[in-house]
Amino acid sequence: MSEAAKPAMAAAAAAGAAKTAGRSGRSTELPEHLKAYKGVWVFIEHDRGHVHTVSWELMGEARKLADKLGVSVSGVLMGGPADPLESYAQEAYAYGADRCYLMRDPVLQGYRNEPFTKGLTDLVNTHQPEILLLGATTMGRDLAGSVATTLGTGLTADCTELNIDGRALAATRPTFGGSLLCTIMTLAYRPQMATMRPRTAAMPRRDDSRSGDIVTMALGMVETDIVTKLLDFIPDTNRNTVNLAYADIIVTAGKGLKNADNCKLVWELARVLGAEVGATRAVTQAGWLDAERQVGQTGKTVRPKLYIAAGVSGAIQHRVGMEASDVIVAINTDPNAPIFDFAHHGIVGNAMQVLPVLTQAFRTHLDKRIKKVA
Amino acid sequence: MHIVVCIKQVPDSAQIRVHPVTNTIMRQGVPAIVNPYDLFALEAALRLKDQFGGRVTVLCMGPPQAEDALRKCISFGATDAILVTDRAFAGADTLATSYALAAAIRKIGQEQAVDLVFTGKQTIDGDTAQVGPGVAKRLEMNLLTYVSRIVDVDLDGRRLQVERRAEGGVQLLETALPALITMLEGTNEMRFATMDDMLRAGRCPVRKWSKDDAGVEDITKIGLKGSPTIVSKVFAPKARSQRAETQTVDDGAGVHDVCLNLLQKIFTTHPTLEQETVDRLSA
Numbered sequence: 001m002s003e004a005a006k007p008a009m010a011a012a013a014a015a016g017a018a019k020t021a022g023r024s025g026r027s028t029e030l031p032e033h034l035k036a037y038k039g040v041w042v043f044i045e046h047d048r049g050h051v052h053t054v055s056w057e058l059m060g061e062a063r064k065l066a067d068k069l070g071v072s073v074s075g076v077l078m079g080g081p082a083d084p085l086e087s088y089a090q091e092a093y094a095y096g097a098d099r100c101y102l103m104r105d106p107v108l109q110g111y112r113n114e115p116f117t118k119g120l121t122d123l124v125n126t127h128q129p130e131i132l133l134l135g136a137t138t139m140g141r142d143l144a145g146s147v148a149t150t151l152g153t154g155l156t157a158d159c160t161e162l163n164i165d166g167r168a169l170a171a172t173r174p175t176f177g178g179s180l181l182c183t184i185m186t187l188a189y190r191p192q193m194a195t196m197r198p199r200t201a202a203m204p205r206r207d208d209s210r211s212g213d214i215v216t217m218a219l220g221m222v223e224t225d226i227v228t229k230l231l232d233f234i235p236d237t238n239r240n241t242v243n244l245a246y247a248d249i250i251v252t253a254g255k256g257l258k259n260a261d262n263c264k265l266v267w268e269l270a271r272v273l274g275a276e277v278g279a280t281r282a283v284t285q286a287g288w289l290d291a292e293r294q295v296g297q298t299g300k301t302v303r304p305k306l307y308i309a310a311g312v313s314g315a316i317q318h319r320v321g322m323e324a325s326d327v328i329v330a331i332n333t334d335p336n337a338p339i340f341d342f343a344h345h346g347i348v349g350n351a352m353q354v355l356p357v358l359t360q361a362f363r364t365h366l367d368k369r370i371k372k373v374a
Numbered sequence: 375m376h377i378v379v380c381i382k383q384v385p386d387s388a389q390i391r392v393h394p395v396t397n398t399i400m401r402q403g404v405p406a407i408v409n410p411y412d413l414f415a416l417e418a419a420l421r422l423k424d425q426f427g428g429r430v431t432v433l434c435m436g437p438p439q440a441e442d443a444l445r446k447c448i449s450f451g452a453t454d455a456i457l458v459t460d461r462a463f464a465g466a467d468t469l470a471t472s473y474a475l476a477a478a479i480r481k482i483g484q485e486q487a488v489d490l491v492f493t494g495k496q497t498i499d500g501d502t503a504q505v506g507p508g509v510a511k512r513l514e515m516n517l518l519t520y521v522s523r524i525v526d527v528d529l530d531g532r533r534l535q536v537e538r539r540a541e542g543g544v545q546l547l548e549t550a551l552p553a554l555i556t557m558l559e560g561t562n563e564m565r566f567a568t569m570d571d572m573l574r575a576g577r578c579p580v581r582k583w584s585k586d587d588a589g590v591e592d593i594t595k596i597g598l599k600g601s602p603t604i605v606s607k608v609f610a611p612k613a614r615s616q617r618a619e620t621q622t623v624d625d626g627a628g629v630h631d632v633c634l635n636l637l638q639k640i641f642t643t644h645p646t647l648e649q650e651t652v653d654r655l656s657a
Contacts, residue, residue, distance in 0.1 A: 026598055026599045026601070028604065045541070047540075047541055047542055048542070052541060110545075111540065111545075112547075113507075113517045113519075114516075114517075117511075137541050138519065138520045138538075138539055138540050138541055139540065139541060141503045141504070141507075141519070142507060142517070142519040142520070144504070145468075145502075145503065145504040145505075145506070145507030145508055145511075146507045146508075146510070146511050146517065148469065148504070148508070149469060149472060149507065149508040149511040149512060150511055152469065152602070153469075153602055154467070154469065154601075154602030154603035154604075155468065155469070155502075155504055155603070156603060157500075157501065157502035157503060157504055158501055158502070165606070170606065174501075174611075175499070175500070175501075175608075176385075176387055176390050176392075176399055176499060177387035177390060177498065177499075177501075178611070179387075179390050179391070179392045179399065179610075180392055180399065180608055180609065180610060180611075181608070181609055181610070181611055182605050182607065182608045182609075183605070183606050183607040183608075183609075184603050184604065184605055184606065185603070185604050185606045186602045186603050186604070187604055188602065189602040227516050227549055227550045228516055228518075228547055228548070228549040228550075229547065229548045229549070230545055230546070230547055231535070231546040231547065231548055232545070232546035233540070233543050233544070233545055233546070234537075234543055234544045234546065235542060235543040236542055236543050236544075248650065248651075248654070249651065273651060274651060274654045274655050291559075291560055297501070298498070298501075305644055305647050305650070306640060306644065306647060316611070317387070319611075320611070326644055326647075327640055327643050327644045327647070328618075329636065329640060330618060335620065335622070339618075340617055340618040340620060341617055341618075342618075343618035344618055344619070344643060345618055345619055345620075345636055345639050345640065345643070346618035346619065346620035346621070347620065347621055347622075347623060347632055347633075347636060348620050348621070348622040348623065349622065349623030349629070349632070350623070353623065353629060354623060354629060354632070354633065357629045357630055357633045358633040358636065358637070360633075361630070361633040361634050361636075361637050362637060365637060366651065366652060366655060369648070369652045370652055370655055370656050
């Protein structure tokens, strides 16, 4: 075994969920009949009139992969009679797709595993893409796991980076809570499947002059074929108040704030900046802030323009969820806290003391600017 | 009612450190625990057992020492435990793992038909959330992922209603038994182990199944051979080349200046941020 492979082996054995190339007994050669699989696909997720932004982020990544491979990019649109799939297709072209596969059926109104798995599996078997990407959302992960098992192919979850190595997809993802990264490949099976979290990739530039073609396919299922019934959908009432993943500015509370009451200092700064409030795992576990505000490996991935971390130590599990932020500011009493290793600006000091003063400084500064505008 | 709960023994990821030179995981002294997400699945299963009677079988694939994780589950009230352990399973990715677990669940079903299978939404070491859907597909069970609440179970009518967490809302779904549920975190609180169950956990035999015991028919579908994905590289996250530019607050005297200074630096580092913030606040 090469020296380079050793850490991989150790990690693979430790994970029990991964393994290393080159051990005997498995094929790493692509069988002849799978060489016909061509092109990069993105499953386009939509809900109540909007495409999930992660699908466009993936479209940008798909475009880059396809250009390296010299192949085309296709979007997959599945939905019911009420879904404006054709207008989503136009958007898909603007974000980089060359073609859209469109499947419309009454049983595809609202996501359910069974009909979507059959539809996507049929599309893949008929049109044979080499790469299939989905968002790592509750829908994407539910669907990807089912489709990959049905097709008997490899699926890499929650990737943070997608690349081409040789002619194969090299999908990089954090492992062990972000302590290590591993690059995973599917060599002898097609399609190569991967999911990517919202906000991991940047939004591609929109070009409305681009166009493409539509290929339609029928699902071939009727409602009575489907066991699971969607009885109701209860939209989140706070949907518009917590949109952490797509916030421009986030102020995050860490354990260093000492108690739930001190979190109001974070809320106050967030209010002045028009920002969202984030939290570390320790803070949500202590019940100081809601679980949906958690940033990190087991929470949300964010990439705001400004990320202010107050009393956050910067553990790797937190770091992987926010390190793509444009500007990271840390306030922590410990000058050796890991957060100062990857923040851009820092204040070594007590967050409870610094936050009110920083809030006042921003308030004064921004008020002046806003008055000028008015 | 017969419920199978699939669990995994995992290293406590919060305590994992990476060796700075070799980039390998330092496992010494890192405790092995029941995957925390699986405990929500176990508690949901135990509540159904409290309500309907029957049994809860916990199932785990892993090395022999994973027996400890299964005993932990018995101490919470699981009826019995099966450890699927065989060197032939080593190196399995999620596809191969779902094949082995599905075979074992089929085997368990031969003793007593299985009504429901529960898993956690994902593990804390792999974080893939792929094994649950994989097992459901292989067993042709109705799949319900990210379940936040079990609304109703009609055992005689073989129907089940759940709330499922979706993007931007909750789906109310009805399906038929047998079904596989992956349970969302924070949806219940694990009960305290009773003295009786703790004693039982110590005595109760954990059945150990080899690949043959588990009814694995096709050995090309398990372990490394049955795994389409290949780890080609493992590496440490890149450190930022520069540490943060820090200012230190001493005894409160300098706080105001330090904050003003920071504000200027932020707006200088990101030239469009100030205008965008003003625009957003004015809107």
